[in-house]
Amino acid sequence: MSGIVDHILSAPAWLVLTIVGLVVFAEDALFIGFVLPGETAAILGGVAANRGHVPLPAVIAVVVAAAVVGDSVGYEVGKYVGPRLLSWHVLDKRRKRLDQARDFLARRGGVAVLLGRWVAFFRAVMPALAGTARMRYLKFLAFNATGGVMWGAVVVVVGYVAGASYARVERVVGRDGALVVLAVALLALLVWRVREHRRSRRAAQ
Structure with a gap:
């Protein structure tokens, strides 16, 4: 584990919770939050709880609250300046993934909000x-809160169970979200893709 991580984990409990909460909030609130390691921060919070440095319930509560509130801020950002953000040239390299996210949202509505929580870019x-x-x-809040509670609890507990094995878990979980942990989300997406493929074939015929 890197020295920087050790310094973070050895910081006062209130500072650990503040850092974890702010990073998770910023990842969800900022439209370009895909460059921020929100999931890694949540896992670190779980590791800190494993070491007895902060209470596990407090970490879960902070992560869940930051996720839900951050998503609500992101919703308001999209509501008022979304079209302007989507026209940014800095997003050109991610245009294909943005289109996929928009298509997923158009087809699945609230379910896309819930499942999107488990994929870093969609989150x-x-x-x-x-x-x-x-x-x-x-409607957004209902699915957002459900996803936030599930994601926050799962990711923090993964960090807690991992303990000193943080680095290995971060490599596996931190990149693509808890799809690795929450198999049901992966199954749901797979079923959706199969159904869409069949629908496309029927339409073509």
């Missing part, structure tokens, strides 16, 4: 895309 852009698409906020 960062889905709230703003939902706001841009003018999804009803109460």
Whole structure:
């Protein structure tokens, strides 16, 4: 484990919780939050709890709250300045993935918000895309809160169970989200793709 990580984990409990909460919040609130390691921060919080440095329930509560509130801020950003953000040239290299996210949201609505929580890129852009698409906020909040609670609890507990094996878990989980852990999300996406493929074939015929 790197020296920087050790310094973070040895910081005062309130500072560990603040850092974890802010990084998770920023990843979800900023439309370009896919460059921020929100999931890694949540795992680190779990590791800190494993070491007895911070209470596990406190880490879970902070991560869940930051995720849900961050998504709500991202929704408002998309609602008011979404079209302008989507026209940024800095997003050109990610245009294909953005189109995939928008298509997923258009077809699955709230379910896309929930499942998007488990994929790093979708987690960062889905709230703003939902706001841009003018999804009803109460509907968005219901799926957002459900996904935030599930994701926050799972990722923090993964860090807690991993303990000193943080580096290995971060490499596996941190890159693509908890799809590795939450097999049901992967299954749901797979079923969706199969159904869409069949629908496309029927339409072509």
